[in-house]
Amino acid sequence: MATKPKRPAKQADAKPALQKSTTSKKATKSDEPAGLSRDEDLKAYREMLLIRRFEEKAGQMYGMGLIGGFCHLYIGQEAVVVGLLGAARQGDQIVTGYRDHGHMLACGMDPKGVMAELTGRSGGYSKGKGGSMHMFSVEKCFYGGHGIVAAQVPIGTGLAFSNKYRGNDHVSLTFFGDGAANQGQVYESFNMAELWSLPVIYVIENNQYAMGTSVARASAQTNLSKRGVSFNIPGEQVDGMDVRAVRAAALKAMEWCRAGKGPYILEMMTYRYRGHSMSDPAKYRAKEEVNKMRQEHDPIEQVRHRLLDAGMSEDELKDIDKDIRAIINEAAEFAQQSPEPDPAELWTDVLAKEDHAAVGA
Secondary structure, three states: OOOOOOOOOOHHHOOOOOOOOEEEOOOOOOOOOOOOOHHHHHHHHHHHHHHHHHHHHHHHHHHOOOOOOOOOOOOOOHHHHHHHHHOOOOOOEEEOOOOOHHHHHHOOOOHHHHHHHHOOOOOOOOOOOOOOOOOOEOOOOEOOOOOOOOOHHHHHHHHHHHHHHHOOOOOEEEEEEOOHHHOHHHHHHHHHHHHOOOOEEEEEEEOOEEOOEEHHHHOOOOOHHHHHHHHOOOEEEEEOOOHHHHHHHHHHHHHHHHOOOOOEEEEEEOOOOOOOOOOOOOOOOOHHHHHHHHHHHOHHHHHHHHHHHOOOOHHHHHHHHHHHHHHHHHHHHHHHHOOOOOHHHHHOOOOOOOOOOOOOO
16 A cells, blocks of 8 residues: 655745855865955955846835836846856857846846846847847857746757867856746756756756745755766755855856866855745745745855955945946836837847848758
8 A cells, every 4th residue: 555645744844044165076075165365255246246236126126016027037136147247268158048238247247237127128138129038248258138937958968068079178157046946958968968968057046046936845856066976977065155255166066167178167155135036025024034045044144244354345335236226227217218119129139130240051
């Protein structure tokens, strides 16, 4: 007689856990994160604060009806992309899912163009036709922004294949979430990447909730860094709220990939402060849980305290915030003043023109 299956843990029982870096299989155990220099901390602080203030403004504009459609904010997770790109080299590619504004800003895309795309204006990166989830910049090696869960993982794997085919030393940084980690196409990509020793870092941004479902309720193996074990892909859990830990783990993974050893998995233990999207009231978790993460693990506050300890004054940090707020306000103004796309644009960028390089190739 079959035994009765165990009842899944209650949502309230699934507590977020930030863990020190741990590795599986080929990778070695990480030590405490290497400290950043004052200048590196300052750079990280500016970049994370830019993302935070941009997302706060985007949320405000969404509430005012200036941004429509889906809008997924990155507030709380800033250290992940800033730390990863702090270890990247020029030419390394970035691809991610729909929580993508922070990735765009971290790789150097203009806040004006990103915000204008959110408001659906012609000054946006996709000419106002893509919205929050669909922006690209070949110049900045940013390949989206993808609305389909895990759809970017095969694309990121393909970017890594192109690097190997061309014989360069670029690495594909392929970001996806804990929910996407259960999608089948992820494991098809893992298999090909290991089989062909492709230079790709699979960055799992584990913010503890796949939409409104906790990892504990949705994943049989909650240590997502082990998802590559059956493919012989090394994996590591990292404190994704500490930009130092993220950068240190990224440097190690980059070295692995550039040495021709194949793919690497980094599970970033992070947390989002807002709901899954702007339409999500996040009633599946307690306010006390969110407040505790903000008070004890906020990635920007950690760097702020280090800068103060290094001799910077409160006034200097306030001036940085003031400058960043001015950049964001200028972006918001541009996003509202930029004209809406001409109706004729409906038919552009759908099919390649006859004189396009790819046609007839």
